[in-house]
Amino acid sequence: MKIGIIGTGNMGSIIMEALLEAKAIPPSSLYIYNRTLEKAVQHQKNYPQITVCQSNGELIETCDLIFICVKPKQSYPLLQQHQQLFTRQKCVVSITSPISTDQLESVVSSSCIRMIPSITNRALSGITLFTFGNCCEKEWKEYLWTTMKMISTPIEIEENITRVASDIVSCGPAFFSYLTRKFINGAVNQTEIDETKATILASEMLIGLGELLKKKIYTLPTLQEKVCVKGGITGEGIRVLEDEIGEMFEKLFQATHEKFAEDLTITKNQFG
Template identity: 65%
Template sequence: MKVGIIGTGNMGRILIEALMESSAISPSNLIITNRTIEKAYCLKDQYPEVNVYTQTSQLIRESSLIFICVKPLDIYSVLSQYKPYFTRGKCAVSITSPISVDQLESVLDCSCARVIPSITNRALSGVSLLSFGKNCDEGWQRLIYEKISSISTPVMIDENITRVSSDIVSCGPAFFSFLTQRFINGAVEETEIDQETATILASEMLIGLGELLKKEIYTLPTLQEKVCVKGGITGEGISALEENLGDVFQKLFRATHEKFEEDLEGTRKQFG
């Protein structure tokens, strides 16, 4: 079975690299294209057996499963322009949160799904968020779940929690990278530790924390209890966080949802 990927930007490239490294798809069965075709050829340098097509119509014709990895406001034009090529036996998969599977099905006659990946999938880890259209064939559902399982933990979500789920899974790595960098900067500014040493220590701490959670040795609350001895140094640090963080995360989710509403409004105008 041939798999096509339209768009080799940040997330498209991560998806391609993860699928290749997990051997979920053989390179010879993968067809890719991009508006700036040079970006697609850069991936072919990395995976010589991957097929690069300059014509999107040809990619869709020759692929059975097609991932659409373009910006939200570019998806409608791709669907409408190439609709005749998305025949009933195929499956179209969007990777962007503002486009629902219902919107995909309103344009296309083939099976439709949405897979929202995360940068963590590049390490064959983390979560991918899945939604299937009402008319998505059960065979396609099983196949997509199987392929995505090779690069992540697939989690089915309802439409009403799409944004917050994506905030946690897809945006979360950037948010916590920002917080970690601030954590490191604070250590460097307030003590004699250097940037390189602080970065190594913080990075290894996060990896260890992830392993504790992955192996279910501790839960998040238990971790705090184990480290935070009453009247100890960690407790003082937690108190500083409680005093200064305030409602920062509530504001974060408000901000992402406000931007999401803007994106939704744009897609509603296109899809009707």
Template identity: 55%
Template sequence: MKIGFIGTGNMGTILIDAFVESHAVPPENITITNRTIKKALTIQERYNDVNVKHSGEEVAKESDVIFICVKPLEIRPLLTKLLPNLNKEQCIVSITSPVSVEQLESVVPCQIARIIPSITNQALAGVSLFTYGQSMGKDYKDYLWRLFSQLSTPIEIENNVTRVASDIVSCGPAFFSYLLQRFIDAAVSETEISHEQATSLASEMMIGMGKLLEKQIFTLPTLQEKVCVKGGVTGEGIKVLEGELGEIFHHLFHKTHDKYYEDISEVDDQFK
């Protein structure tokens, strides 16, 4: 399969790196472009056999699967430009949540999938979220599933949980990185530990906890039970979290969904 990328921002670049590093796609089978072409050329410096083109139309002509990695409001105008170079034998994959597969299918003749990746995919880990269009054939479904299985755990989701699933999988690393940094900052502020040592300890703790979960040695509830000895220090810390966290994550999901619905409204206006 010939793979194309229109847009080499953060997530586009992460996917290109993951495809190449996992040997899922040979570099010579990847064609890329970006509005700022220098970004695409920087990727080509890492992988000499990657092909760089100066327009999305050129990428579309060269590719079987075309990854659209641009901002939501840029997708509709881009598809209009690409339309003369698209056909029903091609597959378009959007990586942005506010644009539905139905909207994409209303514009182009291609087979359609929405696949929401995560920054964790760069480490060949984490989850990728799949939603297929009605036009999607079995061959492309199987191909994309195999492709992403080499750098993630693919999970098919319904449209009604797109935002919350993306919050957990794609935004989650940023949310919990922020919480971990606050944890480290408090340790440094309240004790004599250095920032460097606290960061090292916290990072290794997170890696170790991830391995416990990955190997299914513990679940999240049993992990807490195992560490939280009755009457011990951990229990006192849990009491603080129970008392002070409140509904912080409820508010977080409210805010992300408010922004999501705002984006959907703007996208709907374009596709109408």
């Protein structure tokens, strides 16, 4: 099977590197294309057996499975321009949340899947979100599910929770990275610890926290209870968080959904 990736930006590169590292696909089966060819060629230097295509059309015509890793507003022109190349035997995987599988199926006759990855997949971890098109062949569903299981935990989601699920899985690492940096800065500004040491401590704490949750030693509520002794120091810190956070996360999801609504308007105008 020949697998193609159109767009080797952040997420396209993450999918490519994770699949190759996990040996989910052989490098000789991978074809890539990027509008700036130099970026694609750079990947070929790291993985000499992959093939760099000279155009979208060349990749689509050559490959059986095509990952479309471009910005939402760039997807429709790409699909429309090469509509005849997306034959029924092929599978199209879009990684952008504002484009539904129904919209994909309205343009191409291939099996259509929306797959929302996470940067955590690069560590062969985290979640991959799936929505399968109504006309998607069973063989493609099984292949993608099995393949992505090698680099993540695949979960199928309904259309109505696409944005919030993506916020948690895909945007979440950036949100919590930002909060962790603020946590570190607070420690540096208020105490004698330096940023390097505080960063090491905070990073290792997060890794340990992840392991506790992964091994199901504690749930989030029981973990807090175990650390937060009544009348202790942790309790004072929790009290500050309760006072200061307020409706911050509610506002965060409001903001992401408002931007999502703008993107939906653009894609609806394109797809009709």
